[in-house]
Amino acid sequence: MIVKWSGEYVGHTGFDVTADDYDGEPRFRSFWFDAGPKNRHPDREAVAAFLVFNSAMGGLVHLPHKFSPAVDSAMRSIASPVPVAFSPIEYYPKALPSGSRPLDLSWSGSEAAATDMTTGDDTTYLRIERSDETAGSLRTLRGLTVSSNAWLHSDGREGQVSSIRPYLAAAVLFAEDLDADSIRVPGGFDQESREWKDLVYLLGTARLGLEVARTCSPTESRRRGLSPED
Numbered sequence: 001m002i003v004k005w006s007g008e009y010v011g012h013t014g015f016d017v018t019a020d021d022y023d024g025e026p027r028f029r030s031f032w033f034d035a036g037p038k039n040r041h042p043d044r045e046a047v048a049a050f051l052v053f054n055s056a057m058g059g060l061v062h063l064p065h066k067f068s069p070a071v072d073s074a075m076r077s078i079a080s081p082v083p084v085a086f087s088p089i090e091y092y093p094k095a096l097p098s099g100s101r102p103l104d105l106s107w108s109g110s111e112a113a114a115t116d117m118t119t120g121d122d123t124t125y126l127r128i129e130r131s132d133e134t135a136g137s138l139r140t141l142r143g144l145t146v147s148s149n150a151w152l153h154s155d156g157r158e159g160q161v162s163s164i165r166p167y168l169a170a171a172v173l174f175a176e177d178l179d180a181d182s183i184r185v186p187g188g189f190d191q192e193s194r195e196w197k198d199l200v201y202l203l204g205t206a207r208l209g210l211e212v213a214r215t216c217s218p219t220e221s222r223r224r225g226l227s228p229e230d
Contacts, residue, residue: 005064022059034147035137039176051169066090070205096207099181124178161195182209
């Protein structure tokens, strides 16, 4: 499989893939946004591509830019027992960006919709909208809402870790732009499951944490202006 990055900052921007003899057929051959991230560290780019397309990867996989041996090791471990050889690998370390706040991730149909009203001063947010319902992007001081075809890449298994992989890929790509050091997802996922632990391991190689968002208490909701005072 050959994975390429196409586009710039405006218009359809994201991954395009070409499947090879040993690959499965990807759900769709492109993964895009209506506005792309301005900063893409190669390690995070590789992690995002893996999150979207790994179920179809087999044999040799060539990614857009050189990435670290740590990311390579994590991807091969998670792909096992399917033998996958990733390239190109960068053996000279490059510093990963260090964010300073958690990122609240949400998407069309998710339990929570992160916005300026629901996100605290010490938090940023990313909202992924369906490309068949919206178009374009909106950047605010606290976060970003952007249209994407990520929903087409979700396996639709509500409540299952596998269903959020394409949305996590989006958060990984935009994390540096949004000064994020961890990603919070809505839902009641089993954090002891192998799938969840694999995601924590993979994102850790890209210097990003992963956690389930907690529900706001009534006091917090009133403080944020989500409900009237009693």
